[in-house]
Amino acid sequence: MRSFSGRDILSLKDFEREEFFRIFEVAKELEPIARNRRNSDILANKTLVTAFYQPSTRTRLAHEAAMHRLGGHVTGFADAKMTRAGDFYQESIKDTVKMLEFYGDVIVMRHFQQGAPQEAARWASVPVINAGDGWGEHPTQILTDLYTVLQEKGRIDGLRWLAVGDMRMRTMHSLAYALTQFDCPITFVSPPDMSLTEEFKAELQKYSLNFTEADHVEKAISQADVILVEPVVQPDYTKSRQEAGEHGLTPANYKITRELLSSKAKSDAILLHSLPRMDEVPTDVDITRWSRYWQEAFNGVVMRMSLLALILGAME
């Protein structure tokens, strides 16, 4: 297995099976620190730099919380408008990271351009973590989801997935790449104009992912052990920001309701949503036995603790 020390986390493509399990193993070891709401000194001399060119609640703050739990420091920006990248100068990624690398020991970047974290990693002398790039990938979110499955179901292999939402989403790309390393058949349900591209499907076939597509959640939910939902009513991820405005409602084909779960889902299936949500998972689902999104929130901190400890060489 490759060492994580000093490594960029840009994509789950070509991430090896043992590497997933090593991250989950370290997460389990560090979990009591977060569970007991204590801070440790594992990364006492290290600093995380957050470079967020798009809005975020969970991903940025979970990385920051993880760093605090490990005793490290945090600096950075949550709105590129307040930097030279977001004003008259439109400073390049290269020029920006050639500064940021001296302000800390690891950079976590979210960007509206697909490939921006890869460009940052090309120039930075410190590791770069992809916190979501355009429609590209969102590796730390899917690591969180897989860790949640392992925690909740005790295994990953042998579980059947249902993924509902916009298949252009970065989370869906990371999910599909990740599942190529496990024995996990998956059914994708999306609106036709948001379906997997032919190019991406060809790539998944090359990786032997066992996948099918369906046009309505009702057709696939009864077989699913893990139901992962993302919105189909959502902003354009290639834009730096979109304000709230007029939007439609989620069609029944892509909605997970309490009635649907009660009548069709396995009684021990689990429901994941990375959030934020629109109306695709109504709030009355929160208080059912299927929902696990609040557990995902906690696991999101623990999983980033694991990644930071591994990348910064505190754990091997």
Ligand code: CP
């Ligand atoms: N799930 C997710 O990426 O949330 P944020 O956009 O709030 O970081």
